[in-house]
Amino acid sequence: MTTTSDQSQSSGVAAVIVLAAGGGTRMRSKRSKLLHEVAGRPMLSWAVNAARGLDPQHLVVVVGHLRDQVEAQLAEDAPDVVTAVQAEQKGTGHAVACALDGLGDLTGEVVVTYADVPMLNTQTLQDLVQAHRSAHTLATVLTAEVPDPTGYGRVLRNGEEVVGIVEHKDADDAQRRIREINSGIYVFDAAALRRGVAALSNDNAQGEYYLTDVVSMAASGQIHGDDPARHGVGAHRTDDLWQTEGVNDRVQLSRVNAEMNRRILEKWMRAGVTIADPTSTWIQPDVDIGQDVTILAGSSLNGATSIGSGAVIGPETTLTDCEVGQDVVVRRTEATLAVLGDGVRVGPWANLRPGTVLDQDTRIGAFVETKNAHLGAGTSVPRLVYAGDVVIGTDVTVGAGAVFANNDGRTTSTTSVGDGAFVGSNVVVVAPVTIAPGAFLAAGSAITEDVPADSLAIARQRGHISTGWAARHREQMAPPADSDPRSDTRNHISTPEDHS
DSSP states (O other): OOOOHHHHHHOOOSEEEEEEOOOOGGGOOSSOGGGSEETTEEHHHHHHHHHHTTOOSEEEEEEBTBHHHHHHHHHHHOTTOEEEEOSSOOOHHHHHHHHHHTTOSOOSEEEEEETTOTTOOHHHHHHHHHHHHHHTOSEEEEEEEOSOOTTSOEEEEETTEEEEEEOGGGOOHHHHTOOEEEEEEEEEEHHHHHHHHHTOOOOSTTOOOOHHHHHHHHHHTSOOOSOTTOOSEEEEEESOGGGGOOOOSHHHHHHHHHHHHHHHHHHHHHTTOEESOGGGOEEOTTOEEOTTOEEOTTOEEETTOEEOTTOEEOSSOEEESOEEOTTOEEOSEEEESOEEOTTOEEOSSEEEOTTOEEOTTOEEEEEEEEEEEEEOTTOEEEEEEEEEEEEEOTTOEEOTTOEEEOBOSSOBOOEEEOTTOEEOTTOEEESSOEEOTTOEEOTTOEEOSOBOTTOEEOOSOOOOOOTTHHHHHHHHHSOOTTSOGGGOOOOOOOOGGGGO
16 A cells, blocks of 8 residues: 555554563562552553544554453543453454454554553654555564663664564574564554454464564565565664553553653753752643743753743742742642642641632642632731632731631531631631631631621630639648658649649
């Protein structure tokens, strides 16, 4: 099949098969290996997203080990993907056969990739497909040249043509010196792949059906496609070794995470973001950051967080799915699903829970927790406050120790505080109540009723002072001079009425 250059670049492939049935025993986890995350996303999601970029007519994920977990993730993340079940893991060739069984007759290219190679991207797969189309081969393998190829299958070449792939354990000394390795990622002519898979044998030490044997068949002319112009096997070499790196255990997972993060940080630093300590800063791929933002040590930016220009984040701050405006300062804070307007100051040691909205120039200080709370512009909550399910107007001051009590054990209710109000220290506002603009809540009050505008609310027991009580108390409690104080085991309670 011959295409123009423009068609080659733009047209999709017949199918992409993502192999995701392996056991992953080296991960030592009750969770599927493919659900372990790289840069905040399951490895499976990285693989599916890369495959989707090829615009395939069919996108098939072959599942097997812990298939319920894998299928549940696909249902949430990629419901349009088709799954094929490999009930018994009998090798990569068998896995591809399971996928082909449900696809009927295919014309064009079939790409085979893996769900545990999270750094493989769409651009590399597109380059691989383009190399396959340009060379008119039956199969094209993605390869890389590595410093130490120990353990990898070696690519055997005759010039530009691949004549075979030999596994490390089967290679002779000369072949072991080859540093070009097989990534296990291929493009096949669909008809040749179907014929090759049908001809596979498991007559080997492992008793498995190997996809590499299909490559050998194509190289030796044992199989053919429907287009007589296509023959042999080609290779496309990537210079980015990480795109061929599979993850089999937690050591490799950590290494891939670190490399992915390094690339993300480098991208942002080159775009005008200052990252004070890259070794302790983690940024996920969907985060958006403006120019002249400074990120201090120990900070993590997760999910769909966006940071406006001139903001200072950190140290030791975690933001998840937050919208942060310009010139904001957030120190030693954890925030999730929160919106921070321009000029807001937060921290240290604040906890902004989902539903928090802080309008322009709001101040949130030390040990303040908010949840489903909207604070108006210029409002100050300097320290030691819980503000849950509350709408606070502009220019409100909330004193230390104040609590907006929002739940009676069964029902969550909301409090409203008007513009310019003052909430004194250690005030408890028991929802649902409305504090009108300009109201003043005296320190130590428990507010259970609505407070009118510009009113003073005091809700606390009247204090009592007993003059001289402390001296009399000390005199009564003093033991006789000739007694052993350790022998006095009596309990004594003195009330103010005793001395009134």
